[in-house]
Amino acid sequence: xxxxxxxxxxxxxxxxxxxxxxxxxxxxxxxxxxxxxxxxxxxxxxxxxxxxxxxxxxxxxxxxxxxxxxxxxxxxxxxxxxxxxxxxxxxxxxxxxxxxxxxxxxxxxxxxxxxxxxxxxxxxxxxxxxxxxxxxxxxxxxxxxxxxxxxxxxxxxxxxxxxxxxxxxxxxxxxxxxxxxxxxxxxxxxxxxxxxxxxxxxxxxxxxxxxxxxxxxxxxxxxxxxxxxxxxxxxxxxxxxxxxxxxxxxxxx
Amino acid sequence: xxxxxxxxxxxxxxxxxxxxxxxxxxxxxxxxxxxxxxxxxxxxxxxxxxxxxxxxxxxxxxxxxxxxxxxxxxxxxxxxxxxxxxxxxxxxxxxxxxxxxxxxxxxxxxxxxxxxxxxxxxxxxxxxxxxxxxxxxxxxxxxxxxxxxxxxxxxxxxxxxxxxxxxxxxxxxxxxxxxxxxxxxxxxxxxxxxxxxxxxxxxxxxxxxxxxxxxxxxxxxxxxxxxxxxxxxxxxxxxxxxxxxxxxxxxxxxxxxxxxxxxxxxxxxxxxxxxxxxxxxxxxxxxxxxxxxx
Numbered sequence: 001x002x003x004x005x006x007x008x009x010x011x012x013x014x015x016x017x018x019x020x021x022x023x024x025x026x027x028x029x030x031x032x033x034x035x036x037x038x039x040x041x042x043x044x045x046x047x048x049x050x051x052x053x054x055x056x057x058x059x060x061x062x063x064x065x066x067x068x069x070x071x072x073x074x075x076x077x078x079x080x081x082x083x084x085x086x087x088x089x090x091x092x093x094x095x096x097x098x099x100x101x102x103x104x105x106x107x108x109x110x111x112x113x114x115x116x117x118x119x120x121x122x123x124x125x126x127x128x129x130x131x132x133x134x135x136x137x138x139x140x141x142x143x144x145x146x147x148x149x150x151x152x153x154x155x156x157x158x159x160x161x162x163x164x165x166x167x168x169x170x171x172x173x174x175x176x177x178x179x180x181x182x183x184x185x186x187x188x189x190x191x192x193x194x195x196x197x198x199x200x201x202x203x204x205x206x207x208x209x210x211x212x213x214x215x216x217x218x219x220x221x222x223x224x225x226x227x228x229x230x231x232x233x234x235x236x237x238x239x240x241x242x243x244x245x246x247x248x249x250x251x252x253x
Numbered sequence: 254x255x256x257x258x259x260x261x262x263x264x265x266x267x268x269x270x271x272x273x274x275x276x277x278x279x280x281x282x283x284x285x286x287x288x289x290x291x292x293x294x295x296x297x298x299x300x301x302x303x304x305x306x307x308x309x310x311x312x313x314x315x316x317x318x319x320x321x322x323x324x325x326x327x328x329x330x331x332x333x334x335x336x337x338x339x340x341x342x343x344x345x346x347x348x349x350x351x352x353x354x355x356x357x358x359x360x361x362x363x364x365x366x367x368x369x370x371x372x373x374x375x376x377x378x379x380x381x382x383x384x385x386x387x388x389x390x391x392x393x394x395x396x397x398x399x400x401x402x403x404x405x406x407x408x409x410x411x412x413x414x415x416x417x418x419x420x421x422x423x424x425x426x427x428x429x430x431x432x433x434x435x436x437x438x439x440x441x442x443x444x445x446x447x448x449x450x451x452x453x454x455x456x457x458x459x460x461x462x463x464x465x466x467x468x469x470x471x472x473x474x475x476x477x478x479x480x481x482x483x484x485x486x487x488x489x490x491x492x493x494x495x496x497x498x499x500x501x502x503x504x505x506x507x508x509x510x511x512x513x514x515x516x517x518x519x520x521x522x523x524x525x526x527x528x529x530x531x532x533x534x535x536x537x538x539x540x541x542x543x544x545x546x547x
Binding site: 049073081089091105110112163186 | 408416545
């Protein structure tokens with residue numbers, strides 16, 4: 001898959017929070033977006049995924065410009081995001097959360113629910129199989145029947161990744177997947193992301209944990225006050241003076 | 254006394270149909286509908302107008318359910334994408350519009366004088382057997398509605414509406430449009446309300462606009478909150494609790510004869526209000542537990 005984010009912009013009145021940001025991903029890569037708080041990273045995610053309307057710019061996914069496509073249409077096109085604060089379906093079990101994410105379910109309307117129960121049941125079985133695979137892959141077996149609201153922060157992040165996988169997304173956009181996650185789980189999560197990437201899924205990741213992120217991504221983009229200030233290989237970007245200035249603050253060497 | 258109990262059972266059944274629809278909308282989907290009585294009113298008037306003009310009652314009941322459902326369509330188209338609190342206000346406004354139309358369009362609804370002489374459902378039988386026949390048909394509809402709700406809860410559709418209730422943005426992020434689901438839920442709930450209204454009209458025999466005030470909506474809300482939001486058993490229990498307080502307070506004067514007759518209506522309202530407060534303090538999840546207790 002390929003992704004081109006072209007000159008995305010968002011302004012609130014006179015305040016430009018995302019200023020002509022362009023990001024290119026070729027051939028299902030893992031790309032990181034970093035920057036200090038308030039740099040506009042999450043806003044950029046919301047613009048790209050259609051959760052916010054921007055003031056100009058476009059997203060091209062696999063050569064197709066998404067134009068004014070809604071959040072739902074963008075997700076259907078294969079671009080699925082997670083949220084900085086996990087948005088699990090709190091009163092549903094982990095298994096139900098994953099079942100709900102499966103695309104193209106014939107049973108998701110009242111007509112089939114009442115008049116075609118057999119075909120719905122058949123599809124449910126198929127989906128349940130895929131859900132078991134996902135649960136095994138993410139090692140969520142112990143909590144499979146626990147209401148998602150009771151999971152730990154790290155488990156919720158895993159669950160959101162699992163839901164994104166269930167949709168069959170081509171590009172998964174993770175908003176701070178390592179925040180509040182213990183180091184062991186971070187390592188494991190990174191490993192899963194690499195495995196999924198090897199299967200052809202692209203990842204765009206916002207993260208503050210530079211250590212874990214720079215080991216994971218092939219390219220880093222740095223945002224500050226709405227603008228891209230640097231991009232390139234992680235090692236080169238992190239030693240860039242402007243980046244250190246913006247990110248770590250003046251005086252750090 | 255028998256006749257009294259049968260009458261209460263019939264009214265309970267009519268309320269239960271309303272409550273099952275609202276529980277589907279609010280308890281399962283999170284749709285805050287403050288205008289439920291509007292569809293009840295539409296159903297009542299549809300069946301009353303048709304049957305007093307010679308349409309057989311079986312057909313007028315069916316028509317009431319359909320028109321109740323269709324009446325929800327424009328409300329849904331205009332406001333289903335609103336945030337939940339705005340939808341609540343829009344729906345409340347809708348039910349008031351319905352009542353005002355019923356009040357002012359005299360050529361159709363006979364205005365404030367209402368429609369009298371609405372035929373009974375089984376006009377062949379009389380007296381006690383008439384009431385029992387009415388109870389039987391209300392019961393049949395209630396059982397069918399409960400079975401339908403159970404099927405919905407266990408279906409992929411039911412799973413998705415619960416997901417919408419828990420987090421609408423997350424549903425969108427998975428490529429599913431909440432609006433379509435909410436619209437279906439609004440239509441089905443309104444269909445039940447329409448049917449319920451028709452049964453009410455044929456049971457009471459006389460309808461007028463002042464019977465369809467927002468207070469009816471809020472009684473149904475109280476029922477599902479006291480019974481347990483998002484639970485079918487809770488909806489049933491809630492309607493029973495509501496009827497116990499509504500009807501039980503009728504007998505208050507037997508033990509407290511000093512209460513003047515004119516104060517009784519207020520006392521009954523107070524009794525339901527007190528019940529609601531006690532529930533929210535001591536059992537906020539409702540009698541049967543709400544959807545958070547698995």
